[in-house]
Amino acid sequence: MTVDAPRALDPSGPEAPERGSFARNVLPAVFWTLLLFIGGGGPAPPSGSDSFTGIEFDKLLHAFAFLVLQWLVLRALRYEFPGARRFPLALLAALVAAAVGALIEIYQLALPDRSASIADTVADALGAALGVLFALGPRKRS
Numbered sequence: 001m002t003v004d005a006p007r008a009l010d011p012s013g014p015e016a017p018e019r020g021s022f023a024r025n026v027l028p029a030v031f032w033t034l035l036l037f038i039g040g041g042g043p044a045p046p047s048g049s050d051s052f053t054g055i056e057f058d059k060l061l062h063a064f065a066f067l068v069l070q071w072l073v074l075r076a077l078r079y080e081f082p083g084a085r086r087f088p089l090a091l092l093a094a095l096v097a098a099a100v101g102a103l104i105e106i107y108q109l110a111l112p113d114r115s116a117s118i119a120d121t122v123a124d125a126l127g128a129a130l131g132v133l134f135a136l137g138p139r140k141r142s
Contacts, residue, residue, distance in 0.1 A: 025079035029072035033100055036065060040104040041111060062101070062120050063127030070097040070131030090135040097128035 045058050074093035081089065101124025108114040 026076040029076040059123040062123035066124040066127035067131040070128040090132045094128040098125040
């Protein structure tokens with residue numbers, strides 16, 4: 001008498017969904033958020049304007065960091081809601097990224113060597129909004 005392996009353990013069973021894994025799609029957003037909080041709790045970055053744009057280097061870092069966060073959150077949302085439309089998910093990802101930026105500024109109020117800044121929050125939100133534009137840009141046609 002032979003016993004067949006249960007279907008869930010059968011290596012010839014259905015493969016994982018093509019959309020990837022939780023670790024690949026969701027955890028990067030979680031880790032990036034943790035890195036932002038750790039960085040936000042560390043020493044203040046050097047100040048000074050970029051000679052080309054005239055914008056403070058710190059604000060450019062904020063915008064870039066939260067553009068990346070928006071993209072990672074969008075990736076996580078697309079994994080969790082595969083049938084949802086791009087535009088609402090991109091907006092939701094931007095709102096989440098901007099909220100994280102605001103929370104980091106609130107967190108910095110409690111730190112002795114840091115201070116909260118409305119300008120940082122605006123730079124965070126602008127970076128997240130720029131992420132929406134990238135997310136809604138041209139798509140590859142297959």
